[in-house]
Amino acid sequence: MAGVSGVEARFERLTAEHLEAVVNVEQQAYAHAWTRSHFQDALNSGNEAQMLLAGDTLLGYFVAMKGFEEVHLLNITVAPTYQRQGWAHVMLDALAIWARGQGAEWLWLEVRSGNARATKVYESQGYRRMGLRKNYYPSAHGQREDAVVMSLRL
Numbered sequence: 040m041a042g043v044s045g046v047e048a049r050f051e052r053l054t055a056e057h058l059e060a061v062v063n064v065e066q067q068a069y070a071h072a073w074t075r076s077h078f079q080d081a082l083n084s085g086n087e088a089q090m091l092l093a094g095d096t097l098l099g100y101f102v103a104m105k106g107f108e109e110v111h112l113l114n115i116t117v118a119p120t121y122q123r124q125g126w127a128h129v130m131l132d133a134l135a136i137w138a139r140g141q142g143a144e145w146l147w148l149e150v151r152s153g154n155a156r157a158t159k160v161y162e163s164q165g166y167r168r169m170g171l172r173k174n175y176y177p178s179a180h181g182q183r184e185d186a187v188v189m190s191l192r193l
Contacts (some may be wrong), residue, residue, distance in 0.1 A: 041053075042053070042142070045125075046168065047093060047094075048091055048092065048093045048098060048126075048129070049093075050089045050090065050091055050092075050133055051089070051090050051092055052088065052089060052090075053078075053082070053088035053089060053090045053100055053102070054082070054088075055079065055082060057090060057097075058075055058078050058079065058173055060097050061078060061090070061100055062074070062075050062078065062099070063116075064097055064099075064100070064118045065078075065116060065137040067118065067119050067149060068116050068117070068118065068119055069116075070179070071177045071178070073171070078102070081102045081104075081113060081114075083175060084104070086102050086103060086104045086105075086113065087101075087102070087103045087105065087110075087137060088100065088101070088102045088103075089101055089130075089133065089134055089137075091126060091129065091130055091133075097118055098117065098118055098121045098127050099115070099116055099117040099118055099121065099124050099130055100114075100115075100116055100130075101114065101116075101130050101133075102114040102115075103134055103137070103138070105138075105141050105143070106143075106146065108142065108143055108144045108148050109143050109144065109146070110137075110138040110143045110145070110147070111146075111148065112134060112140065112146060112147065112148040113149045113162060114130070114166060115127065115130055115134075115148075121146065127157075127160050128160065128163075128164065131160070131161075131164045132164075134146065135164075135193060138193060139193050143193055144192065145152040145190050145191065145192060145193060146166070146190060146191040146193060147169075147188070147189070147190050148161065148166070148188075148189050148190075149172060149175060149186035149188055150186065150187050150189060150191075151176050151184050151185075151186060152169055152182060152185040152186065153181075154169070158189075159165055160193075161189050162189075164191065165191050166189040166190060166191045167189060167190060167191070168187055168188070168189055169188045170185070170187075171187060171190040172185065172186040172188060173183050173185050
């Protein structure tokens with residue numbers, strides 16, 4: 040697949056042997072990052088987990104949980120070096136294709152209420168705001184941040 044910036048990219052299943060690289064990117068991208076055990080639990084639960092690679096370079100990844108006629112996006116991350124190059128759109132498109140193949144009618148996700156950049160990406164992909172989860176995410180100084188619940192009809 041030719042990527043947005045002309046880089047050849049491909050998807051590969053995220054497995055336990057990739058966790059070190061994934062956790063490294065996660066820690067670079069977020070103040071409140073998933074831990075290795077979060078990823079391991081997601082893999083052990085049979086969730087869909089895909090990495091987007093260019094050669095041996097990890098551009099990003101997503102983890103999604105299949106439910107009845109729906110898929111819930113648990114984590115999507117673009118490595119900080121490769122942000123603002125369209126890779127999130129590529130991964131969201133791949134997620135939607137996979138979800139349709141699983142018979143899902145809806146995609147669901149939560150995004151930090153203060154993450155305007157991510158919210159704009161989701162909205163540009165057709166996601167709509169459905170509600171708010173109060174105090175959902177950990178935040179600075181022991182505080183909590185609301186999550187905006189968004190969905191996409193497939």
